[in-house]
Amino acid sequence: MRNTDEYTKARVRSHPMQCWNCKRFAPKLIEELNSEKPNEKYIGNLEVVGKPVATEFNGKMYWRYKVWTGEYKMNFGHFCMQKCATSWANKQVWNIKKRTNKGDPVDGNHKFEQLKEMRNKLSNHFNRH
Numbered sequence: 001m002r003n004t005d006e007y008t009k010a011r012v013r014s015h016p017m018q019c020w021n022c023k024r025f026a027p028k029l030i031e032e033l034n035s036e037k038p039n040e041k042y043i044g045n046l047e048v049v050g051k052p053v054a055t056e057f058n059g060k061m062y063w064r065y066k067v068w069t070g071e072y073k074m075n076f077g078h079f080c081m082q083k084c085a086t087s088w089a090n091k092q093v094w095n096i097k098k099r100t101n102k103g104d105p106v107d108g109n110h111k112f113e114q115l116k117e118m119r120n121k122l123s124n125h126f127n128r129h
């Protein structure tokens with residue numbers, strides 16, 4: 001069983017990802033860029049999101065842009081939110097339990113214990129915050 005952090009560490013990919021639990025897609029990874037010189041406009045090839053925000057400083061205009069990096073970011077690893085991670089882990093435990101009750105041998109039991117542990121770790125992990 002992998003470390004639970006690996007399941008819930010923020011994950012950035014260049015392709016769309018779906019939450020393992022609710023199947024929602026990961027949002028686009030947006031970065032903010034500020035012009036370094038007065039009146040400098042963004043000329044890079046990333047997609048600009050929304051309108052740039054102007055700030056005046058010493059009588060000069062500076063711009064803040066939001067750009068899409070071309071990547072997607074799932075905030076909690078395979079899950080869009082903490083709740084999804086715990087609820088997914090709970091479902092896994094439940095599924096294995098069902099299978100185990102139907103007489104699935106040792107392997108099932110073993111997995112069940114691991115998943116139970118993972119679920120507990122996940123809830124500990126989240127309750128700390």
Ligand SMILES: [Zn+2]
Binds near residue numbers: 023
């Ligand atoms: Zn989700």
